[in-house]
């Protein structure tokens with residue numbers, strides 16, 4: 001058979017290989033603990049499941065949905081953005097339902113990028129930014145995220161030539177994988193940069209609701225002028241433990257969303273109305289569950305941080321996301337350290353290199369494993385490091 005050349009440059013998705021290794025070890029009877037993928041261990045709360053059951057039973061929800069999204073979902077998203085971030089969203093023009101943020105992030109590349117174009121992609125970064133851009137035929141320029149600059153890209157370091165050539169800039173804070181948050185005027189600098197070079201900004205807002213120690217994450221769209229240059233993707237996956245449900249939305253610049261809409265009308269037929277109405281219900285209901293989850297993750301963060309610090313690892317205290325981004329002990333590469341931890345401790349962690357070249361020297365640990373398993377995992381890692 002002959003396949004698309006497009007596939008030649010596309011590596012298997014980061015976690016595909018990890019899943020294979022876990023399955024192999026488990027089949028061999030080994031008790032593997034995964035601190036790999038960020039997939040919440042606690043089920044979707046009952047009030048959401050019950051609402052979905054009600055919506056599924058309603059035959060009015062059984063036909064093709066609209067690609068823009070159900071008006072109830074759009075209205076709920078607009079009022080959430082106003083209430084939570086102080087951002088005005090026109091539900092008719094500035095909202096689009098997505099089958100999860102990942103779907104939107106991948107597809108928007110095809111709406112924005114042609115072969116030979118340039119995408120500015122954070123390094124390390126959520127793999128879909130580079131993957132989607134490469135699939136669309138675009139070149140990728142990595143913008144290194146370093147601890148010295150708070151894991152924010154240095155826009156002044158982008159060459160004039162690259163800035164002029166670039167069509168899109170991907171960013172996302174609170175940040176996966178570094179756990180970094182925005183605490184200064186970074187978003188204003190992004191808007192100025194995007195306006196100067198006519199670059200569309202794609203802000204990935206998958207983690208704004210999972211923050212700790214009193215930190216409240218802003219929306220990129222709350223920055224003056226942001227809606228002129230960009231869109232933002234919101235996801236229900238992590239705050240509401242709904243990774244399997246596939247619901248999210250994009251808000252912001254109408255022209256960008258109109259292009260994404262036109263593309264998607266040719267690719268999918270929208271999101272199940274029952275799920276859209278449930279998503280609206282979630283946004284309109286009290287958010288106690290999310291606050292509880294923040295408590296759970298903060299506790300797990302402290303547990304991991306204390307134990308790993310005690311064996312000499314440098315563990316920064318994250319203020320957002322569900323990930324810890326930790327420098328590997330001296331003498332290891334990030335891949336080598338993950339291999340060591342998997343082989344000696346049967347614990348899965350993710351090599352930083354998988355998120356881009358600047359991720360070398362770091363590993364990512366996810367907090368989506370029950371406390372007792374986290375305690376067991378750090379115990380095993382500690383022992384493996386003492387060997």
Ligand SMILES: Cc1ncc(COP(=O)(O)O)c(C=O)c1O
Pocket residue numbers: 038099100101102103126172176204206234235236237243247248
């Ligand atoms: C930064 C970031 N964006 C988007 C996603 C995907 O979100 P969704 O499940 O809504 O597709 C993830 C999932 O891990 C993520 O970490």
